[in-house]
Amino acid sequence: MQQLRRLGTGIGWRPEIAEAVERMPGIDWVEAVAENVCPGHVPESLLRLRERGVTVVPHGVSLGLGGADRPDESRLTALAERAEALGSPLVTEHIAFVRAGGPLTASPLLEAGHLLPVPRTRDALDVLCANVRAAQAALPVPLAVENIAALISWPGEEMTEGQFLYDLADRTGVHLLIDVANLHTNHVNRGEDPSKALDELPVEAIAYVHVAGGFERDGVWHDSHAHPVPEPVLGILADLASRVAPPGVLLERDENFPEPAELERELAAIRRTVTRARARATVGAGTRGGVAYAPTPPKAITGDGVVPDTGSAGHPQHAAAPVEAPTGAEDAARQRLALAQAALLSALVAGTPAPEGFDRVRLGVQARALAAKRADVVAKVAPELPEILAEVYRPAFLAYAQGHPMSGGYRRDALDFAEHLLLAGLPESAETRLLREWWLERSGPAPLSRRPGARLARATRRVLLGR
Numbered sequence: 001m002q003q004l005r006r007l008g009t010g011i012g013w014r015p016e017i018a019e020a021v022e023r024m025p026g027i028d029w030v031e032a033v034a035e036n037v038c039p040g041h042v043p044e045s046l047l048r049l050r051e052r053g054v055t056v057v058p059h060g061v062s063l064g065l066g067g068a069d070r071p072d073e074s075r076l077t078a079l080a081e082r083a084e085a086l087g088s089p090l091v092t093e094h095i096a097f098v099r100a101g102g103p104l105t106a107s108p109l110l111e112a113g114h115l116l117p118v119p120r121t122r123d124a125l126d127v128l129c130a131n132v133r134a135a136q137a138a139l140p141v142p143l144a145v146e147n148i149a150a151l152i153s154w155p156g157e158e159m160t161e162g163q164f165l166y167d168l169a170d171r172t173g174v175h176l177l178i179d180v181a182n183l184h185t186n187h188v189n190r191g192e193d194p195s196k197a198l199d200e201l202p203v204e205a206i207a208y209v210h211v212a213g214g215f216e217r218d219g220v221w222h223d224s225h226a227h228p229v230p231e232p233v234l235g236i237l238a239d240l241a242s243r244v245a246p247p248g249v250l251l252e253r254d255e256n257f258p259e260p261a262e263l264e265r266e267l268a269a270i271r272r273t274v275t276r277a278r279a280r281a282t283v284g285a286g287t288r289g290g291v292a293y294a295p296t297p298p299k300a301i302t303g304d305g306v307v308p309d310t311g312s313a314g315h316p317q318h319a320a321a322p323v324e325a326p327t328g329a330e331d332a333a334r335q336r337l338a339l340a341q342a343a344l345l346s347a348l349v350a351g352t353p354a355p356e357g358f359d360r361v362r363l364g365v366q367a368r369a370l371a372a373k374r375a376d377v378v379a380k381v382a383p384e385l386p387e388i389l390a391e392v393y394r395p396a397f398l399a400y401a402q403g404h405p406m407s408g409g410y411r412r413d414a415l416d417f418a419e420h421l422l423l424a425g426l427p428e429s430a431e432t433r434l435l436r437e438w439w440l441e442r443s444g445p446a447p448l449s450r451r452p453g454a455r456l457a458r459a460t461r462r463v464l465l466g467r
Contacts, residue, residue, distance in 0.1 A: 002142050004175065004207055005089050007055060007248025009271055011263065014253070018045035020260035026267070029055035031250055032086070034078075035062055039085035050087060058082040060093040065131045065145065066118035067097035068104055068338035076138040083141050090142045090207060092177045093135070095128065095168070100345040104338035110345050111406040113374050113413075119154035119340065120164045123333040125171075130330055132172045144175035144207035149185035149214075149223035151366045155357025161192060162200025169205040176201070179210035180236040181223060181252075187232075188221035189362075194236045198243060208248030211237055211270055220365055226256035229266055234273045241277035249274060255376075349405040371401040374413065382414035388434045396421065415443055 008028030013021055021030060022045055030049060037043070037058060046056055060079050063071055083091045096115035101107040118124045136143050145168070147161060159167070169176060178201070183194040211234075213227035229251070240246065251267055346352040348367045354360045375397040379386045386393040400420055406413050418439040426432045 002173075004142060004247060005055075007057075007208055007250075009267060010055075010208075010248060010250040011267065012059075012250060012252045012254070013046065013049075013056070014257075015043065015045075016255075017253070017257050017260070017263070018043065020263070021045070022048060024260065024264055024267070026271075027054060029057065029248065029250070031057045031059045031092075031252075034058035034060040034082045034091070037082050037086070039081040042085055046086065055089060056086040057088050058086055058091050060091065061115070062098060063093045063135065064096065064098040065093055065135060066095050066124065066128050067099060067131075068127060068334045068341055069099075069102065071131050071134050071138075073138070076135060080139050083139065088141060090144055090175065091139055092144045092146060092207070094146045094148050095165075096148045097341050097345075100338065100341040102338075104335060105342045107342055107346075108405075109407060110342070110349055111408065112345055112349065112370060113377065113406050113410070114370050115148045116341075116345070116348075117148060117150040117152065117154065119337075120157040120159040120161065121154075122158060123337050125159070125164060125167055126330060126333045127337050128168060129171045130326070132168070132174050136172070136174065142175055142207075144177040146177035146179055146210065147182050149179070149182040149189075149221075151189055151220060151369065152358065152362050153190050160197065160200060161186065162197040166200055166202050169202045174205075175207035176205045177208060177210065178206055178240065179212070180240060181210060181212040181214060181229070181233045183236050184230075184233045185214065185221045185223045188216065188219075195239055198236075198240055203240075203244040206244065206246060208250060209237065209240065209246045210250055210252050212252040220362075222369070224256075225252050225254035228258075228262075229269070234269065237270065238273050238277040241274045242281045245278055246274065346405075349401075351402065371398050374401055374406060374410075377410045378414045378417065381410045384438050385414060385418065385435075388431055388438065390431075415439065419443070 009026060010029035010031060011021055011024065011027060013030035013032045015036075021027060027049075030046070032046060037046070050056055058079065060075075063075050063079070065071060079091055079093075082088075094115050095118060097112070097118055098115060099109060099111045102109040118128060132143065132145065147165060165176060168174060180194070183192075183197055186192045187194050211229055212223065212225045213229045213233070214221055214223045214225070215227050216222070237249070249270055251263070251270060253263065257263075340355070343352075343355040344358070347354045347358075347363060348370055354363050375394055378397065379393065389396060397417060400417050404416065404420065408416075418435055422432070422436055422439060426435070
């Protein structure tokens with residue numbers, strides 16, 4: 001496992017708070033959503049931060065490394081380009097699946113629009129390891145993968161989260177991005193003990209740590225990234241920091257941004273939590289509960305289970321596991337995983353029956369959360385829609401989402417939603433005319449084509465939409 005540089009304290013860079021982040025004292029590094037950065041047009045704010053020596057790490061959300069399909073080469077190339085454009089020391093992604101269906105299941109490809117948990121089974125682990133190795137081979141810098149928050153549990157799981165992550169790191173040499181807010185979410189939603197998960201983790205594989213806020217409603221914790229960091233999350237951070245000095249800690253906030261002073265207070269609380277936990281760990285290194293003890297150094301992990309020689313920093317010095325040719329067993333595991341994930345995602349976004357063994361009530365909560373997230377993101381990528389439709393936008397989109405799964409990206413989703421409304425026969429009004437013009441402008445040729453075929457297609461659309 002390649003040694004990584006220490007990052008320090010950071011914050012998630014978002015366009016809405018870019019100027020505030022640049023002015024914040026004590027920011028050592030930032031993390032940017034990879035899909036929101038264009039390599040040829042890096043935001044000026046990120047360039048200025050880099051010039052000041054602030055490290056920028058791209059954080060991917062769309063690879064779907066936990067999915068049944070092999071990683072998409074174009075997505076891997078795009079992630080590699082962002083790492084190079086930002087001069088990043090590593091890139092990060094998630095242990096999750098984000099789409100299902102397609103050729104492996106001979107069914108329509110469905111997009112979740114969100115990170116969904118993989119089952120902690122041997123099949124899922126085998127597929128994940130193969131996908132991680134493929135990603136490592138395609139990236140110019142080391143990869144770290146993040147544990148995710150979940151509302152639902154898979155039936156018949158064979159491992160705990162800690163065991164699953166340990167085996168993943170052991171077999172691939174991948175680094176881990178540990179989100180302590182997600183550990184708290186899984187404690188509330190799935191009854192999993194964060195301390196036990198930390199006991200089982202290979203802490204020496206940790207690249208950095210995420211800290212974020214959320215809220216609880218009707219006994220379900222929602223990892224919103226839009227609320228203050230609660231004390232239980234700081235408590236898990238302290239537990240982790242008492243075991244190992246985290247190479248980096250980052251505050252995530254994706255929306256509902258408070259004043260910069262509030263973000264700075266949260267960052268200060270994170271720094272205090274880590275500093276105090278490390279101080280207590282140092283003081284207690286010789287005694288715990290009145291009994292003398294000597295902490296056992298963590299074992300370094302390798303792909304073959306051998307403890308290698310380490311450098312002066314105590315980090316294993318070996319490369320990531322090589323990519324191996326797919327085997328018949330791997331192909332069979334992919335097929336089984338594909339069927340299971342497609343059945344689950346179809347129940348969540350297409351209204352098909354819940355697969356056997358799942359909590360139907362919890363699946364309903366997850367389905368509503370996915371639809372709400374779709375509505376929120378479509379409103380961001382196509383802000384004209386909520387402006388045109390006003391208070392009608394959200395209920396109309398949620399009703400649309402119930403019978404129309406997302407099959408492409410969010411921009412495609414916005415166009416499909418607008419087309420659905422127009423074809424439904426909205427009463428003629430100023431809003432309807434604006435919506436029609438918006439749809440025609442974005443779905444047709446731009447500028448207007450002189451080709452007869454293109455003109456005919458545009459005219460046909462106008463007729464279909466009642467114009």
